[in-house]
Amino acid sequence: MFTGLVSDVGEVLSVEERGDVRRLRIACAYPAASIALGASIACSGPCLTAVAVGEAAGRTWFDIDAGWETLDRTTLGTWTANRKINLERSLKIGDELGGHLVSGHVDGLATVVGREDLGTTVRFTLEAPAPLARFIAEKGSVSLDGTSLTVNGVEGSRFTVLLIPHTLAVTTWGDVAVGDQLNLEVDQMARYAARLADTAASGQGGSTRA
Template sequence: MYTGIIKKTALVRSKTTKHKVVDMVLSSKDLASGCEIGDSINVDGVCLTIVEVVDNHTLRFQLMPETLRRTTLGSLVVGRQLNMEASLRVGDKLGGHYVMGHVDGVGEVVRILKEGDSRVMRIKAPTKLLRYIPFKGSIAINGVSLTVSALHKNGFEVSLIPHTLKVTNLSKLRKGSRVNLEIDMMARYLERM
């Protein structure tokens, strides 16, 4: 479980495929500090397991076909910047909302408006998710906890402050970019009641 508060990003250093499993190596300064094999890390909104701590700056993960089909990680390229968050631990601050790292669907950026140093991003969401995205509700985009600032027929908007743009990969998104979406788990569970 995660908070959606991103404090670090990493670059894809290599990506190789063997027997339909993608081996992905990510690196960033002190990325692996405190990490162990078997730890779960939120990588661009996807819960992945560390399979190797290469060194203090480098981690290796494996992605199965299901992950590649259901997330944006299937279209990874070397050099791409990914959001990273370690698992929530007892006593940690919960600054965002509970994020599970289970992608519910892939959305598409359809518009980005500048408002001073901030941005308003409109996302087209899969139809099946729209009912779970309320105005002023929480949503995770590429693992980042955000508040829905407007609703539209086929999607929603979020507002991005300069800090979020600086510490995440959301500043790299353009019209047409695909993003991992995770609805607030409360919305998911309320429907089952």
């Protein structure tokens, strides 16, 4: 489980095909000793497992393996060496919950259709896949490339988010341009609320008694 508060910007060092998985090596600023094998790390949205950890040239690196489902559903299938990615370590009991609850399970891809630079802030307009648009609400939360953001406005399948200078500086958002695709995870509360509403409307709800 994550919060969508990016704690480091990593860099893809290498990409290697290994049978039915793709192995990526990612450089980061985390101490190597702090990354346990099997640890979960959100990499620009997807929750991925560290399968190897080491140090080289004064930098920590960790390897992750991505299967076809991850490659097909996220932007990870397009990643190449030198790509910058947002990183977040998984939550520990007692950590501050500063963003919103993020699972690291990407629902689909949102496309950037507008970028408006407003001095020190930037407003982005994004198009969500039609099946996911119903889960995005004004003033609600959304995770884009692993970043927890507040939705400013919604019109059909399009929605806007406003990035402040701090977020632009400590994430990959400063380089995001029109036409880019971002990993989208909708708010879990919205997903479950919609499911409950659908169930009630279809008459499938109700209670059971022992």
